[in-house]
Amino acid sequence: MDKFGYTISKERQIDYDSNNRGVASYIFEKEPSFRLCIECGGCSATCTTASFTDFSLRELNILIKRGENDQVRQNLKKCMLCGKCTLVCPRGVNTRNIVVLAIKAFQKSDNYEI
Ligand code: SF4
Ligand code: SF4
Numbered sequence: 283m284d285k286f287g288y289t290i291s292k293e294r295q296i297d298y299d300s301n302n303r304g305v306a307s308y309i310f311e312k313e314p315s316f317r318l319c320i321e322c323g324g325c326s327a328t329c330t331t332a333s334f335t336d337f338s339l340r341e342l343n344i345l346i347k348r349g350e351n352d353q354v355r356q357n358l359k360k361c362m363l364c365g366k367c368t369l370v371c372p373r374g375v376n377t378r379n380i381v382v383l384a385i386k387a388f389q390k391s392d393n394y395e396i
Contacts, residue, residue, distance in 0.1 A: 301349030308387040309346065309380055316380055318373040319343050325367035325377050331360050339367050339377060346384060358384055 309316050325339040326332055332339075337360040345354045358381060367377040 296348055296350075298349065302351055303347075303349035304391060305351055305354065305384055305387040306346050306349060308390075309383045312383050313376055313379050315373070315375045316343075319371075319375050320373060322372060324370050324372055325375075328366050328370045330364050330366055331362055335360055337361065339381075342384075343380065346380070351388075354384060355388060358388075 321340055321344060323338075323340045326341070329337065329339055331337045337357060339361070342354060342357050342361075345351075345357070361381045363378055363381060365378045368375075368379075371377055
């Protein structure tokens, strides 16, 4: 049966047990509105950076919650912290602060230079 697509693709697998979700926990604690995100994509649709790059704040939110921190680090660099996304979020998520807190979380946890 393995040859007919019933195996789990390792590339698509999310290993929550191995992922470090400390960044997500830090943001949840400091910015509780992060829990209200429904991944609608409104922030990404209006994002200044997304007009010029493949950056997606919606995707970043998901990656943070999954603990996919290598990808989060790479994407954080692209945000210009302009705050437009915060103005349009239908759930009142302080989106700009999520990016700021994610940067702080990495700086606190391992002095990673973002
Ligand atoms: S606009 Fe708000 S609710 Fe929608 S994906 Fe962005 S942060 Fe989440
Ligand atoms: S603060 Fe960052 S994520 Fe939000 S609209 Fe500006 S560049 Fe995009």
